[in-house]
Amino acid sequence: MLYLFIWWLLLLLLSFAALPVTLRVLRFLPDRGYAFAKPFALLLWVYPFWLLTSLGFLQNDFGVLAFLLVALAAASWGLLRGRGERSAWAWLRARCLAFGYFRAFNPEINATEKPMEFMFLNSILQSQTFPPHDAWLSGFAISYYYLGYVIVAALTKLGNIPSAYAFNLGLVMTFALAAVGAFGLVYNLARYAQKDERNGKGSRAPYVFGLAAAMFLLVIGNLEGAFEVGYNAGLGSRDFYAALNLHGLEEVEPSGTFAPQDGWWWWRASRVLNDQNPSGGGHVEVIDEFPFFSFLLGDLHPHVLALPFGLLALACALNLTLRPTMLIASKDFLSLLRTQTLTPEILPNMLIVGALGMLNTWDIVTYGILIAAAFAIRQYRAHGRASRAMLATAMAYFILLYVGAVILFAPFYASFSSQARGIAPNIFNRTPLAQYLIMFGLFIFIVASFAAVLFFQQPNRKRALGEIAKFMLPLLAVPLVIAGLGVVVLLNSSELQNMLAGVLNMSPQDTPFGVVRAFAGTFVASPGTFILLTLLIASVAALGRLNLTNSEPENAARRNAVTFALLLALAALILTFGVEFLYIRDTFETRMNTVFKLYYQAWLLFSVAAAFGVFYIWQTTRGAGKYVWFSALGGLTFLSLLYPFFALPSRANAFKPDARAGTPTLDGWVWVRGAFPDDYAAIEWARSNIPSDAVIVEAAGREYSFDNRVAVATGLQSVLGWGGHELQWRGNYDQAGPRERDLEQLYRTRDVAAARALLGKYNVSYVIVGGIEREKYQLNQSLIDKFSKLGALVFEQNSIRIYRVDASH
Structure with missing residues (x-):
């Protein structure tokens, strides 16, 4: 509990330090950005720390972090003008403490990719400079999105908090910031939409539907949970569930x-989509994770850590949309470029978009485009039409936004390699x-209803x-264009x-038209999602x-809010439409990761758009139909809540x-003390006695296992960790492959000279020999x-030993 309090106190200090600049940058939001003060403060604090450490001007230590916090506060408070509008943050803090309580009963850093994420955290804590070293590939930097x-x-070091606690505190923080961010977005949208209403200012609706946004984003599950409940209760035949093909x-x-x-x-809810192998008809893994599943699982993965910052990017987009505009008569492009685009206000947006690229690279495209689209909407209102000048300034803003974002994070991109191999x-x-519909049914119901209300x-x-x-025609042509x-x-x-001839079992010259037949056949077999x-x-x-081009002064604020909500809904729909046709090639050569990352973004966008859609329907509809609709919404929401209701316990x-x-606790490593006491003791000895720049050697790890436990828990560089993940991060096995063979030779050889040569090749200072090494390499x-x-x-406890390599031997 002490570490949780310290962590929360540090966040409060940071948000207080950066509050004035937040209120300045997001001043056009009704709350002036108060909901986004903490994630924005984290970026403003960590970015100069990371940049100057990467450039060699600073080192990764407590004094630097403390100095930068003071400097941020001094610079920020010089900008203070006015104050933001506070909202129901106390309720949300209680909700986040509840999540911390849940984590205390399953804090283990074990299984899935949690060991990998713990390794990243400890590697950064051990590295004096950036880019941080990769503890699973000695001599190399982390090649992953690691911001x-x-x-x-940084918070761990500033608060002097053990990393095993920090892992879970990072999850609690991310949940908290995402909850407040989702609440804040819809609160601001709804409050602004009521701007022109006589009784709007005292309305509680923005609070209610802001809470709904937080629930949609973080609390509900997809509808797979309802089918789990129905199946186990005996509702429906096995054939019915087999036809749904819900991961067995x-x-x-x-x-x-x-x-x-x-x-x-509860794992099956993250595998609702089931692709088929065209050559054998077997199952092909597709990931369709959603935020509640992520926090239930407890992986501190980049797509999770990026959630609050994606919401911050949407807040910047909304801030651009709500900025008051005056009709622009000038047609001089250079004048417009200077006054509309080349302004200091683009800098925070560059920082946020650039940070998203380093937080979770998939996010830089979606959220950057949404910010640029918000600028274009504002320019359209200012010009009164889609003139050449308006289009030119919007395109210039788009280009400058991304150029600036890449320049700000150039040291990251200079050392980053990827498994992506094109589209x-x-x-x-x-x-x-x-x-x-099992995945997005609730959101589709709300968005379709929102669109229907607007249509009528x-x-x-x-x-x-x-x-x-007009919009349908090009969409219907997409399959033809892709086929052509x-x-x-x-x-x-x-x-x-x-390659495709082997898949389709036909001659290579017949492949082009065979592929077209197969492509067309999938639409005949399953046209529903496309339609x-x-x-x-x-729609x-x-x-x-139509909403954007409506220039009537009546209800202008509501129309602006509706336009923004429709923009988010449109983006979410396009993301889920796009994966039906294209995917990013990677080492898996399937659409698994593309669906995973883009569906995750779509869930966030749907959450905000749907919460505002419910608000709009509540505010603008009357009669019995309204209550029938809300009854249906209540039923779907109930079904979506079955998943968390049963999954949490x-x-x-x-x-x-x-x-x-050792539960309840937020110590994610204490389980090792009970399950592997000898390894735990060796890790504690290594943490206290092995220099931070030393290289160790332990068995090359099996994926998703406890292997490489010393490197994972300490951040010390090891010769090789999970080789398959190094392949995913770097796009090749050039380094991991030879090291895998060398490690086996090192442990298996009886030739002392050969072993000495291998230790020297990788500059190894310490050798780990424990149960994992004995089993993997069959050591006698x-x-x-x-x-x-x-x-x-230098260390021995039962089956585990640690040797310090002596160059003089």
Whole structure:
């Protein structure tokens, strides 16, 4: 509890230090950005720390972090003008403490990618300069988007908090900041929408629907949880559930109660989509994670750490949208560029967009485009039409935004490598409509209803239908364009022809048209999602355009808020539409990661747009139909809440203390003391006695395992950790492959000279020999004893030993 208090106190100090500059930058929001003070403060504090440490001007230590905090406060408070509007933050803080309570019953840094994330955190804490070293590949820097771990490490170092606690505190902080950010966005949207209403200022609606946004983002699950409950209660046949293809749900023995009982049953909700292997018909893994699942699982992954900063980017976009505009008569491009684009106000947006690239690189595109789109909307209102000058300034802003973002984070990109190999068409898999609605059903219901209400409020519905038709035509042409481009590419690539010929079991010369037949066949077999998204995207885009071009002074504030909400809904729909046709190629050569990352962004965007949509429907509709609709919404929300209702106690061991695991606690490493006491003792010795710049050697780890436990827990550089993940991070196995072979030779050889040469090759100072090494390399006593000829035994407890390599031996 002490460390939780220290962490919260540090966040309060940071937000207080940066509050004036936050209120200045986000001054056009009704609360002037108060909801976003903490994530913005973290960026303003950590960015100069990271940059100057990367450039060699500073070092990664407590004094630097403390000095930069004081400097931020001094610079920020010189800008103070006025104050922000506080809202229901106390309730949200209580909610975040509740999440901390949940984490205390399952804090273990174990399984999935948690060891990897703990390794990143400890690597950064051990590194004196940046980029931080990769503890799983000695001599190399981390090649991953790691800014979120720098933020957590900075707070860890400033508060002198053990990293095993910091891991879970980072999760609690991220949940808290995301909850406040989602609340703040919809609160500001709803408050601004009521600007022109006589009784709007005293309304509680912005608070209510702000809380709904936080719930949509972080508390509800997808509808898979409802099917889990129904299946286990015996509602429906196994054939029905088999037809839904929910990651093998129908193969589980039902519990006979509403509560699922099989192992990690809650995992299936993150695997709703099921692609098929075109050559064998087998299952192809697709990840469709959502925020509640992420926090339930407890992985401190970049897509989770980036959530509050994605919301901060949306706040910047909203701030641009709500900025008062005056009609611009000038047509001189250079004058407009100087007065509208080249202003100091673009700098915070560059910082936030650039930070997103280093937090979770997938986010830099989506949120940067949304900020640029918000600027374009503001320019449209200022010019009164889509003039050449308006389009030119909007494009200039877009280019400058990204150029500035990349320049600000140039040291990161200079050392970053990726597994991305370009863009590929999704030929063989369409998302079945049932699976899409299980994933996003609640949001689709709200967005479709929001669009329907706006349509029936149009003074000229015939014109609205015409606008929808205009947007539908290019969307309907997308499959034809993709197919045509695919044929052109295949006709000019014999390599691709040969690869796909094997998949389709046909001759290479027949491949182009065979691919087209297969591509068309997927639409015949599963057209529902394409049709639904085409209709919704066209409707939302058309209604947004009509709303934007409406120049009537009445209800102008409401229209501006609606335009922004429609922009977010449109972006979410396009993201889920796009993965039906294209994906980013990586080492898996499937759309798994593309669906994962873009669906995650879509969930956030849907959450905000849907919460505002519910607010709008509540405010503008009347009659019995309104209450029928809200009854249906209540039913869908109830079904979405079944997942967290049953998953929370399942994941937290029914909130019962576990003496062996040491729960309740936020110490994520204490479980090792009970499960692997010898390894725990060796790790504690290494933490206290091995220099931070030393290189150790332990067994090359199996993926998602406890292996490499010393490097994970201490951040000390090891020769090789999870080789498969190094492949994913770097896009090749050039370094990991030889090291894997060398480690096996090092442990297995009886030739002392050969072992000495391998230790020298990687500059190894300490050798770990424990149960993991004994099992992996089948070590007998003579193989172990050779290390005593290479140095001194400095630690021994039962089955684990640590040798210090002595160059003189």
